[in-house]
Amino acid sequence: MHGLVLVRGLFVGAVVFAAVQIQPLIGQPVINGAVGLAVALLIVVAETRLREVAATELLGGLLGFGVMLVVASTLTGALYWANTEDSKVRFLHSLIIIVLPYLGLVFGARKGEWLEPSKLVGLFRDARPQRSYKILDTSVIIDGRIAEVVESGFLDGTLIVPQFVLRELQFVADSSDSLRRNRGRRGLDVLNKIQKMAGVEVEISDIDFPDIKEVDLKLIELARTKLGKIVTQDFNLNKVAQLHRVAVLNLNELANALKPVVLPGEVMSVFIIKEGKEYNQGVAYLDDGTMVVVDNARSRIGHNLEIVVTSVLQTTAGRMIFGRHLEASDGGPPIESEGTGKRLRPTAEG
Numbered sequence: 001m002h003g004l005v006l007v008r009g010l011f012v013g014a015v016v017f018a019a020v021q022i023q024p025l026i027g028q029p030v031i032n033g034a035v036g037l038a039v040a041l042l043i044v045v046a047e048t049r050l051r052e053v054a055a056t057e058l059l060g061g062l063l064g065f066g067v068m069l070v071v072a073s074t075l076t077g078a079l080y081w082a083n084t085e086d087s088k089v090r091f092l093h094s095l096i097i098i099v100l101p102y103l104g105l106v107f108g109a110r111k112g113e114w115l116e117p118s119k120l121v122g123l124f125r126d127a128r129p130q131r132s133y134k135i136l137d138t139s140v141i142i143d144g145r146i147a148e149v150v151e152s153g154f155l156d157g158t159l160i161v162p163q164f165v166l167r168e169l170q171f172v173a174d175s176s177d178s179l180r181r182n183r184g185r186r187g188l189d190v191l192n193k194i195q196k197m198a199g200v201e202v203e204i205s206d207i208d209f210p211d212i213k214e215v216d217l218k219l220i221e222l223a224r225t226k227l228g229k230i231v232t233q234d235f236n237l238n239k240v241a242q243l244h245r246v247a248v249l250n251l252n253e254l255a256n257a258l259k260p261v262v263l264p265g266e267v268m269s270v271f272i273i274k275e276g277k278e279y280n281q282g283v284a285y286l287d288d289g290t291m292v293v294v295d296n297a298r299s300r301i302g303h304n305l306e307i308v309v310t311s312v313l314q315t316t317a318g319r320m321i322f323g324r325h326l327e328a329s330d331g332g333p334p335i336e337s338e339g340t341g342k343r344l345r346p347t348a349e350g
Contacts, residue, residue, distance in 0.1 A: 008044055011043075012040040015037070015043075016033050016036040016037050017036075019032045019033055020036065054112065056112040057112035060108040060111055060112025061109035063108050064103075064107050064109070064111075065108065066104070068102075068104025069100070072099075072101060076093050131158055132156055132157025133160050133223075134155055134157055134158070134159050134229055134231050135219060135229065136159060137165060137230060137231065137234060137237060138168045139233050140232050140233050140234075141161075141165070142190075144190050145251060146190065146194070147193050147194055149254070150194055150197065151197055151200075155231070155249075157201075157228075158201045158203050159201065160203050160205050160226065161202065162208075162222055163204065163206055164218055166204070168215055171184075172184030172187070173185045205222065207222055209222075216236070217240075219232075220244050220246050223247070224244075224246060228247075229246075229247040230247070230249070231248075231249045232249070232250060233251040233252045235252075255288065258288075262309055262312055262321055264310055264311055265309065266308070266309050267306055267307070267309075267326070268292075268306070268307060269306050270284035270292050271284055271303070272284050272300050272304075276293050280299075281294065281295060282294045282297030282298050282300060282301060290319050290321060292323060293320065293323070294307050295322075295324045296324060307324060307326060308324055310322050
């Protein structure tokens with residue numbers, strides 16, 4: 001900081017000394033020194049202000065000034081036929097020389113951000129919308145729900161099925177285990193169904209990575225190459241992809257987000273499948289697989305019951321709903337609750 005002050009002081013002194021020695025105003029050394037001091041101070045103030053200006057703005061201003069100075073010089077040269085003895089013509093020449101470079105300086109400084117490397121590269125990129133790629137893994141194909149999601153239109157862009165995923169799917173379909181074989185064949189049927197959907201673009205990709213053995217890592221590298229997203233329901237692949245900063249669409253997370261919200265006190269209809277762990281409990285399951293534990297329902301296995309929800313428990317394995325069987329003596333017929341579409345029994349006060 002002190003060194004900068006010293007440099008500025010030396011600069012001011014040099015300008016004042018030059019003004020006194022050269023004497024732009026002949027015979028007036030004091031006035032010449034004052035003019036030199038004023039000019040030096042003005043330059044120092046301008047220098048301090050320029051330190052706060054971005055380099056791109058400064059470069060843009062210089063480029064704009066230079067370009068418009070050339071334009072102004074060209075225009076004044078083109079007016080050679082005009083009468084330079086006329087004061088109006090001289091004023092016009094001066095105006096062109098002053099105004100055009102000034103406009104170039106101001107406009108160039110304001111648009112200096114376009115000189116940033118990222119903006120310059122963007123000027124040469126294709127302005128058309130970039131294609132969106134969704135890469136399907138083996139687990140989401142075998143699961144089968146992806147077909148309904150695609151058909152509903154929630155997945156846009158091009159669906160990519162890599163050849164190494166098809167090979168893995170074929171290996172599962174050729175398994176000696178009947179369960180694995182059926183799952184593999186179902187996955188092939190799902191792919192066939194998706195390919196036949198109208199308006200859905202499916203691409204079988206031949207891109208492979210021979211140096212990488214794990215299919216999950218191949219999917220991650222393919223997603224990086226295509227700048228796409230992996231569609232999966234594999235928890236481990238989801239975590240590994242996130243570590244590699246690759247976007248993932250997890251079908252299980254989507255299903256959990258779409259589960260209906262059930263609040264204590266609401267009435268719902270369930271089908272009792274088996275007995276529970278505790279005394280006189282029955283167990284039912286919702287369509288999304290949520291377990292419902294019902295008190296006083298052990299004797300009603302195999303029947304549809306209307307229950308009132310007593311509590312909802314969120315566990316690491318999923319959500320569990322606890323309810324109580326409504327006996328016929330609990331109240332009158334169920335009524336529709338406003339706005340929810342769920343059936344509620346009137347309370348004693350109502």
